[in-house]
Amino acid sequence: MGEFDLIAHYFTRPVRRAALGVGDDCALLRIEPGMQLAVSSDMLVAGRHFFDDVNPVHLGHKSLAVNLSDLAASGARPLAFTLALSLPAVDEPWLKGFAQGLLALADAHDIELVGGDTTHGPLNICITAFGEVPPGKALLRSGALPGDDIWVSGTLGDARLALDAALGKIDPPLPPEVLDAARERLECPTPRVALGMALRGIASSALDLSDGLLGDLTHILEQSQVGAQIDADAALQTMAARAFAPALRLADTQWLECVLAGGDDYELAFTAPAALRVAVQDAACSASTRVTRIGSITAGHGIRVLDANGRALPRQRWDSFDHFA
Numbered sequence: 075m076g077e078f079d080l081i082a083h084y085f086t087r088p089v090r091r092a093a094l095g096v097g098d099d100c101a102l103l104r105i106e107p108g109m110q111l112a113v114s115s116d117m118l119v120a121g122r123h124f125f126d127d128v129n130p131v132h133l134g135h136k137s138l139a140v141n142l143s144d145l146a147a148s149g150a151r152p153l154a155f156t157l158a159l160s161l162p163a164v165d166e167p168w169l170k171g172f173a174q175g176l177l178a179l180a181d182a183h184d185i186e187l188v189g190g191d192t193t194h195g196p197l198n199i200c201i202t203a204f205g206e207v208p209p210g211k212a213l214l215r216s217g218a219l220p221g222d223d224i225w226v227s228g229t230l231g232d233a234r235l236a237l238d239a240a241l242g243k244i245d246p247p248l249p250p251e252v253l254d255a256a257r258e259r260l261e262c263p264t265p266r267v268a269l270g271m272a273l274r275g276i277a278s279s280a281l282d283l284s285d286g287l288l289g290d291l292t293h294i295l296e297q298s299q300v301g302a303q304i305d306a307d308a309a310l311q312t313m314a315a316r317a318f319a320p321a322l323r324l325a326d327t328q329w330l331e332c333v334l335a336g337g338d339d340y341e342l343a344f345t346a347p348a349a350l351r352v353a354v355q356d357a358a359c360s361a362s363t364r365v366t367r368i369g370s371i372t373a374g375h376g377i378r379v380l381d382a383n384g385r386a387l388p389r390q391r392w393d394s395f396d397h398f399a
């Protein structure tokens with residue numbers, strides 16, 4: 075199977091919303107008049123972002139999910155995406171699975187694959203996603219103010235737990251039901267698109283969590299020129315595996331590391347004025363997504379992590395992932 079057969083077979087479907095899809099030099103998208111175009115790219119590299127033998131259905135899902143997560147963090151509605159793919163070989167069962175996971179998530183969000191590029195090389199997946207947002211309504215990293223609440227969606231830390239388990243760092247090994255649930259979070263994250271859109275006009279700042287809560291939150295703090303106080307216990311309670319804590323025998327520092335520094339959560343972290351707590355809960359409810367208040371924005375800079383008694387925890391190795399650190 076050659077390059078063009080591959081594209082035609084696995085990545086070409088009839089266009090629905092776009093004016094022109096796969097097959098020409100450019101795709102053509104329709105945009106509502108007056109809307110702003112939100113654009114985001116993410117690259118996934120084998121051996122760096124995923125294990126070579128990961129289920130291709132999950133990999134297809136995750137490749138698009140991480141991009142939709144960026145649109146969600148901006149409060150944008152996804153429209154379409156392109157796929158640049160570098161493949162070591164034409165492995166049809168792999169391509170079939172990858173396309174299946176990718177396009178199922180696209181269908182779930184009613185968006186389409188409109189183009190891309192396909193080359194021979196080490197396995198590398200780059201997606202660019204396009205969305206739209208009304209002018210002035212995009213959620214930004216700047217805008218957090220002292221006194222604002224800090225919220226997170228969904229669950230934190232379970233993806234990191236699965237990664238640590240895969241790397242043999244969890245002893246004794248996790249029971250299968252805990253491991254499977256954690257691996258699901260690592261391999262099949264849920265982009266919080268509906269929540270991001272529902273938070274327009276409510277959140278004062280937002281971003282998605284890909285590299286770990288504390289490190290990612292720092293981006294909001296720097297761009298908003300504020301500090302933060304995090305309630306470690308509240309953050310820990312979001313972790314799904316935490317419900318099994320007595321049976322798992324992880325050290326306190328391991329739990330904290332998962333929740334505070336674990337990557338791959340693809341949840342939203344956002345701030346909102348304390349006066350808008352009910353509005354935040356209503357937005358979460360309308361998006362069928364759980365949100366948890368885990369701290370507040372302070373004047374000054376830096377992050378203080380407080381234990382259940384309000385004492386500051388020593389900052390250990392909770393710095394998040396940096397590809398070049």
Ligand code: ADP
Nearest residue numbers: 081085096097098099157159188189190191192
């Ligand atoms: P060009 O020669 O203009 O770069 P290509 O020959 O690379 O175009 O691709 C042919 C068509 O297939 C283009 O419309 C391109 O957008 C599309 N395409 C290429 N690779 C992919 C892919 N992985 N997924 C979807 N569409 C793709």
Ligand code: MG
Nearest residue numbers: 190191192193
């Ligand atoms: Mg090309």
